Amino acid sequence: MVRLVGMAVGLLFVFVLSWAALAPREAAEPDPIKLLHKHPREVSFPHSGPFGTFDRAQLQRGFAVYKQVCSACHGLYHIHFRNLEQIGFSEAEVKAIAAEYEVPTIDPNTGEATTRPAIPSDKWPRPFPNETAARAANNNAYPPDLSLIIKARKDGEAYVYSLLTGYGEEPPAGFEVPEGLNYNPYFHSVNIAMVQPLMDDQIEYADGTRATVDQMAKDVTAFLRWAAEPELERRRRAGIATLAFLAILTVLAWLTYRRVWAGVQH
Amino acid sequence: MSFPWAEQYEPKHPLMKWIDSRLPLPRLVFNAVGAGYPVPRNINIWYNFGVLAGVALMIQIITGVVLAMHYSAHVSTAFNSIEHIMRDVNSGWLIRYLHMNGASFFFIVVYVHIFRGLYYGSYKAPREVVWMLGVVILLLMMATAFMGYVLPWGQMSFWGAQVITSLFSAIPLVGEPIRQWLVGGFAPDNATITRFFSLHYILPFVILGVVILKIWALHIPGSTNPTGVDVKGPQDTLPFHPYFTAKDFVGLCVYLLAFAAVVFFLPNSLGHPDNYIPANPLSTPAHIVPEWYLLPFYAILRAFTVDLFFIQAKLWGVIAMFSSILLLLFLPWLDSSKVRSNAYRPLYRIFFWILVVDVLILGYIGAMPAEEPYVRIGQIATMYYFAHFLIILPVVSAIEKPLPLPNSIAEAVLAKAKPVLAPASAPAGAVQPAE
Numbered sequence: 001m002v003r004l005v006g007m008a009v010g011l012l013f014v015f016v017l018s019w020a021a022l023a024p025r026e027a028a029e030p031d032p033i034k035l036l037h038k039h040p041r042e043v044s045f046p047h048s049g050p051f052g053t054f055d056r057a058q059l060q061r062g063f064a065v066y067k068q069v070c071s072a073c074h075g076l077y078h079i080h081f082r083n084l085e086q087i088g089f090s091e092a093e094v095k096a097i098a099a100e101y102e103v104p105t106i107d108p109n110t111g112e113a114t115t116r117p118a119i120p121s122d123k124w125p126r127p128f129p130n131e132t133a134a135r136a137a138n139n140n141a142y143p144p145d146l147s148l149i150i151k152a153r154k155d156g157e158a159y160v161y162s163l164l165t166g167y168g169e170e171p172p173a174g175f176e177v178p179e180g181l182n183y184n185p186y187f188h189s190v191n192i193a194m195v196q197p198l199m200d201d202q203i204e205y206a207d208g209t210r211a212t213v214d215q216m217a218k219d220v221t222a223f224l225r226w227a228a229e230p231e232l233e234r235r236r237r238a239g240i241a242t243l244a245f246l247a248i249l250t251v252l253a254w255l256t257y258r259r260v261w262a263g264v265q266h
Numbered sequence: 267m268s269f270p271w272a273e274q275y276e277p278k279h280p281l282m283k284w285i286d287s288r289l290p291l292p293r294l295v296f297n298a299v300g301a302g303y304p305v306p307r308n309i310n311i312w313y314n315f316g317v318l319a320g321v322a323l324m325i326q327i328i329t330g331v332v333l334a335m336h337y338s339a340h341v342s343t344a345f346n347s348i349e350h351i352m353r354d355v356n357s358g359w360l361i362r363y364l365h366m367n368g369a370s371f372f373f374i375v376v377y378v379h380i381f382r383g384l385y386y387g388s389y390k391a392p393r394e395v396v397w398m399l400g401v402v403i404l405l406l407m408m409a410t411a412f413m414g415y416v417l418p419w420g421q422m423s424f425w426g427a428q429v430i431t432s433l434f435s436a437i438p439l440v441g442e443p444i445r446q447w448l449v450g451g452f453a454p455d456n457a458t459i460t461r462f463f464s465l466h467y468i469l470p471f472v473i474l475g476v477v478i479l480k481i482w483a484l485h486i487p488g489s490t491n492p493t494g495v496d497v498k499g500p501q502d503t504l505p506f507h508p509y510f511t512a513k514d515f516v517g518l519c520v521y522l523l524a525f526a527a528v529v530f531f532l533p534n535s536l537g538h539p540d541n542y543i544p545a546n547p548l549s550t551p552a553h554i555v556p557e558w559y560l561l562p563f564y565a566i567l568r569a570f571t572v573d574l575f576f577i578q579a580k581l582w583g584v585i586a587m588f589s590s591i592l593l594l595l596f597l598p599w600l601d602s603s604k605v606r607s608n609a610y611r612p613l614y615r616i617f618f619w620i621l622v623v624d625v626l627i628l629g630y631i632g633a634m635p636a637e638e639p640y641v642r643i644g645q646i647a648t649m650y651y652f653a654h655f656l657i658i659l660p661v662v663s664a665i666e667k668p669l670p671l672p673n674s675i676a677e678a679v680l681a682k683a684k685p686v687l688a689p690a691s692a693p694a695g696a697v698q699p700a701e
């Protein structure tokens with residue numbers, strides 16, 4: 001009985017699916033945007049690979065790029081000022097960086113809304129009070145928060161690096177870039193609202209490195225990797241220790257198994 | 267208690283004697299996973315995955331309980347509380363990556379376990395209930411995993427919840443009210459996140475309960491084995507402890523090695539980047555995909571593209587998706603072959619491997635956009651999936667001529683092991699095997 005009902009149900013599904021599979025369908029038109037879209041370019045860092053560690057100098061340079069360029073529009077919401085000690089700033093330096101920013105607070109005497117200089121335990125202040133304000137200031141585009149951007153985009157670092165260095169290409173003849181947008185073949189729609197953010201020698205690095213577009217794009221990408229995965233180095237160190245421990249345990253377990261099963265046919 | 271030659275529990279220490287006579291818990295453990303549980307001596311490494319699934323469940327429960335201490339189930343704080351766990355909670359990143367990847371590894375292990383059951387005919391009499399409880403566990407796991415994926419309230423969380431709950435709206439007349447009742451509103455919102463959190467916390471314990479029932483049911487006939495022939499006497503078995511505790515421990519170590527490699531070095535490789543973008547009801551992702559372990563079923567859902575017999579394509583897809591799992595409940599009766607193991611079923615064995623490839627294809631199609639040629643490949647693969655279980659299996663099991671079976675497990679083992687050694691295997695007190 002089960003087999004008969006099953007057979008009937010099976011034939012029904014097969015019939016419906018063959019109908020669907022044989023049904024003619026319109027030939028899909030190739031998406032012109034997809035043809036223009038480019039795959040991110042490879043980029044490598046000192047922290048690439050399973051055992052890599054961050055280059056603190058690079059992270060600090062990247063932080064300088066973020067602070068002087070990106071932070072005008074992009075937040076870093078999940079980063080506290082205190083986290084900057086992890087990329088090699090001293091406690092005093094972190095305090096000084098925080099003090100450059102004003103954060104909202106309540107006046108303890110009057111209860112009125114006011115502001116005070118930020119302290120290391122504060123989060124990175126948001127560049128705009130809300131999404132509406134951000135869109136109003138940016139031609140209706142919403143600059144995404146950058147604290148997770150490396151994890152939130154396919155190909156992570158390669159994508160961000162390619163996007164930052166992907167300006168300046170001429171769109172193919174006949175391709176109209178809409179008003180207020182910019183051509184960048186690494187962006188999903190190839191038309192991005194952000195204008196080219198990095199120019200050669202736009203900022204001055206404290207360590208004397210020359211601030212080319214490529215150098216700045218690399219540095220800020222490395223910094224954003226740290227912002228997205230501040231636990232990266234600890235995670236890898238713990239991983240090596242765990243794998244070493246488990247490898248030894250596996251050998252011991254195997255030897256135990258051989259001993260227990262010695263002379264037993266199976 | 268499975269076989270008459272199973273060793274009896276005799277507490278040696280006075281304390282154990284005292285406990286056992288008041289609460290026979292030591293006896294229970296001894297009979298469940300100790301020397302009192304005889305197991306076919308020839309079971310291979312694929313029989314390790316049941317134990318691994320149990321370990322995976324415990325890892326999920328322990329890490330999940332800790333995560334719940336720091337998680338905040340509210341639309342405005344859920345996403346940020348995950349980042350708080352990742353950045354500010356001591357070792358929070360480790361707990362969360364263990365839980366996140368633990369779900370994936372749980373499914374890997376369970377899928378291997380299921381295909382092992384299919385290959386060796388573990389679903390056949392007298393183990394039908396063991397198999398059916400397994401199908402119940404699979405369904406509960408899918409529900410739990412889906413709701414867990416919603417909790418971080420990222421883009422894929424929100425839109426996954428939107429897509430999956432909207433499946434219920436395909437039911438005629440009552441579909442839309444059911445969907446709104448499940449979601450707690452017109453679209454996923456705070457009511458959804460709080461109920462999913464509540465259910466995501468309780469369902470693993472329901473799974474644990476069904477696992478206990480399953481182990482209970484398993485201990486009556488005991489495990490199958492690669493030959494598929496019944497255990498006939500003490501010469502066919504070895505006590506669970508120390509033989510299979512030692513063997514399973516090796517498998518567990520290898521499993522943990524693979525798990526640790528992913529958790530520590532590729533923690534986000536099995537997830538979707540969009541889930542690191544906070545949920546935004548106004549912005550639909552380009553491709554909404556479920557977690558990888560649900561992709562084959564997602565492909566089946568999407569394979570139905572035409573309205574037929576007054577049933578909408580969407581409803582066909584929903585019916586087919588649920589049928590694809592529920593039909594497994596009837597497997598013991600769809601397969602009429604008396605031979606359990608595919609080692610002795612030359613014809614069905616071929617179809618078994620086609621099914622393995624077919625499910626892998628379905629998983630691949632599930633991840634692809636709904637474009638040609640993926641849609642058509644998905645339709646053909648779905649067709650095979652249903653045809654395999656509902657048409658091919660019953661027919662093959664009726665016409666197939668199986669290979670000759672060994673008379674016993676012991677005989678099969680002896681035939682394989684050329685240098686004949688005296689088996690030092692029987693538990694103390696039992697008769698020595700006479701081979």
